[in-house]
Amino acid sequence: MRGAGRLPLPIAAGSGRWVSVAAERTVLGVVHNITSATRLLDLLTVFEGDRRVQTVFTCTESSALDEGTIEFFTSRGMLHIPWEEATVRKFDLAIATSRGGDLHNLRTPLIGAPHGAGYSKLLKREAGSGKREAGSGKREAGSGKREAGSGKREAGSGKREAFGLSPEWLTHEGRVVPSAIILSHDEQRERLAVSCPEAVPVSVVAGDPCFDQLQVSAPFRENYRQALGIRPDQKLIVVSSTWGRGSILASDETDTDLLRRVLAELPADEYRVLAAVHCNAWYGHGAWQLQNWLAPLTEHGLLLPVPDTETWKAALLAADGILGDHGSLTMYGIALGIPVILGSFAESKVAPQSPMARLGKILPRFSAHRPFLPQIEEAAAVQRDSAELHQLRATVTSQPGESAVLLRRLFYQWLELPEPVTPARSRLVPVPSTVPVGYFSPVQRPVYVSVASEEGWATIRRYPAPLQRRTMERHLSGAHLVADIDDPDAGWPRSADVLILPLGRPRYVVGMVSWEDIAALYPGCALLALEEPEGGCLALPRDGVRLRARWDGRRPSWASAAIAASVIHDHAMSTVGSHGPSCVQVAIGASAETGLLVVDAL
Structure with a gap:
């Protein structure tokens, strides 16, 4: 030693x-x-x-x-x-x-x-x-x-x-x-x-080695998405926060509360959210402290990678939108053509003649008085063909793809060594070895679920219930609450419209569970759903009819007992039994992947 x-x-x-x-x-x-x-x-x-x-x-x-x-x-x-x-x-x-x-x-x-x-x-x-x-x-x-x-x-x-x-x-x-x-x-x-x-x-x-690395890695977008746990039918929103006052992380002390709002307002099955926190904020406060502060969000799916790895680069390559501030990641996102909204921007900390100052004048600012989703969708539509942004993208490097060659030449000249015979090249961004999640709960976290029903169809959107603040709830119109019966916060199962009895918990095994006793303990519940294998469930509505829901044919990656129960809760099932099984084609938001749910009376 x-x-x-x-x-x-x-x-x-x-x-x-x-x-x-x-x-x-x-x-x-x-x-x-x-x-x-x-x-x-x-x-x-x-x-x-x-x-x-x-x-x-x-x-x-x-x-x-x-x-x-x-x-x-x-x-x-x-x-x-x-x-x-x-x-x-x-x-x-x-x-x-x-x-x-x-x-x-x-x-x-x-x-x-x-x-x-x-x-x-x-x-x-x-x-x-x-x-x-x-x-x-x-x-x-x-x-x-x-x-x-x-x-x-x-x-x-x-x-x-x-x-x-x-x-x-x-x-x-x-x-x-x-x-x-x-x-x-x-x-x-x-x-x-x-x-x-x-x-x-x-x-x-000598160009920008980081941007060159991102550019050469861009064709492998699907590899990075898969490594981050992003399904093909999902979109990834990166919330990028630099350090200090005026950053997005600092803005979360105010009523804007951006990270929570993004998670609360985006449909949880269709979107993933990743927070790219600057090293100075992460280590200035301590990794434990940042993870502790953001624990209520990681519990509901926020991806929170350690910033001293290259996972933030993989996230940029996988991203479908960015909520940024005056940090470098925002500029790199613009250079890659990713739609960006500014959640915060500290003009007093930005050099007036710099490209970042121009970025602050061009990009739209997040409006606290409008839902987040239409704002990022509008940004995507407007920024795609923006001449101003095209010019701004070009200010990241005036030697695109050449940084490895130019830097190596410079360094070896000073070292007075001949350069290696192998060509200088940008290294690919490494594929993350682990998905940066902070918390797995043994219980299904409560969600508000909206179901848009048409003849033979049901479109589901789910939102994390504990993150809602009743200040921007247009996305919750007509939604019902689904909760795990064993949620440690007893208020959620007591308030639930649909109560999930998960598979694998001994007291909820068929033949041992007393439907009547459970219903008596939760008088506000409209539907009890006992989870079964392969994402199906046994369901007991208030009218006492027992129903079995199962996924027929190829089961979608998102199929679950909870989604099946929500379809039963909001879809007309009065004909089940008298006219045979009821079949419902189920979709998650705008996803092209659908699943056929078959509901039979027992």
Whole structure:
């Protein structure tokens, strides 16, 4: 075990006799927090397979939101050293995906890159968070750094300049700190020329590796949907929240309560909802705390992936709509052509001349006075052929599909190594190995069910009952309540119109259950339904007629005893028995998949 203060083997003194691979160059990966660490890993894929390059990581220890960073390194087997050690050693190259910390103290050529979709945020340095003080260290000659102007311009002068493109974040004592500044689009160089012209000569437009990865993975959309548990007849809505005040997560403290509303108003069988929460929010409050706060939603189907994986990329590729804010995921969604509504947008945190500012002016805002579903449907119809959005999509990268080639060329030039002979390429987004669900209940959660009936047809829509707030209930018009008899919140079975007696609970086995006794305990119940195998049920309406419902032919993936019971409850079954079985073609919303339900009298 490596002791305290002992260096990782590849850079330790006298390690030649111990290492298995004698790398020719050592790269220092510099991160500010987990957010920048995940983006750094996108960049470092250009070194895959090259045993000439060893990478060691460090954290600037300058972020108020760096919780979990060391655990991130350790869990992925990333060798790391303290920041103090990183500043006194020489490496062949350092790569940073944030401008935070005393980067000017490094004794290594530094390449700086963004950790989002371009440079769009406004952010000021805070005292004690890596603020550069005069006399805190000069770079050595020959480090590849260019002399900047006279240094008369002061950081934090009040100009609203983008984080990563201003002198505040790029210079120290009149000198540009990075050896190279990676930009994803030519428009960023134009803004850089205004905000920090002395940095323009070291800027390199190298495209966006994250967007290129998304683009090359787009043909495999169905693989990502399947891995996330999205059925072919379902749509996925991604709710994307950045961090801080003004984000969607912060808006849930208000009456808007966006995450709950989306889950409450979308038909649960037709839509899935995934919350993509920014790493800074997740680790700033703690993973347990975020999961605890959102537990009432994950209990009703909210998908909540851990943000330091690439599941959010898979979700974007699988998405049919986005409720976003001023975070990068919203811009990537627009670039992929996904319909987007803004649930929140903090103009005060967005650089005025950035594409994100334009996005905030173009996209529709969520209206708290209208149901969510028609809003996202309208966005899909309008945005499909929008010339403005077409132009905005083009601002994500001016080198589409070329980032792997351009980044590898840049890095190897600085390493003074010939590039590998294999072509540089974007790596596919990995297919998630697990569905990111937070809670499985042993009881069927209560739902409000609406049934639209026509001759021989029934169309079902179900909504999670505990999430309704009676403030926007047009979707509940004429709905009945279905509850599990053993629901721990006794108020639901006592209020239920349809009471489900689940299969596999001993006291509800046929021959042992007393229908009359149960009905007496729940006098408001109109129908008792005892679950049977293959999604069927035995049903006892109030009139005392016993009915058996079964699915005939190919059983749909959504078929269940609860849906069968809802059809019996709302569909005319008075002719069952006198005219033989009653057959009803059942559909879930607008799904093309239907099932034939056959109801017989016993």
